[in-house]
Amino acid sequence: MKKVYSIEEYIEINSHFSDALTTLRSLINSTELEETIKWSMPTYCLNGKNVLGLGAFKNHCCIWFHQGVF
Template identity: 65%
Template structure:
């Protein structure tokens, strides 16, 4: 895949989820997170610290929470990328109708609060 330099390039490269990715971005822009492109994906940070990123794959799209292990996840909807994953969690969707905007925004706001509190996994 070619290196993506903008949100427009990212959504065009993932056209099957473009509308959904733009909807998630719309939610993210209601917060105080800064938007940029890192690792060829839209990434959102607070005071230079990564909070979350958008991801799109062949069969699904997601929000990656960099310190998602600290989210309460009362709805049990977060997934690990792999069994060995320590902090990273994803909120996965198959189509735009899967996006419950108030619920997604509550997870985003909790991730922001956790970042403000400085919660992070200490390297072992």
């Protein structure tokens, strides 16, 4: 996996899901979550804690919640 340094670069690398990733990003950015890159993927934090992340793979893209059970 290539090291990614920005959300824009991540979306550009995963251009086959650019519409979905851009839509999810704009929805998430309308909240108070802080946008960052961790593990070369878009990650969103609140008060320094990871809340959710975006992922793009070969055949699908996803949004996942860290500690979603809570």
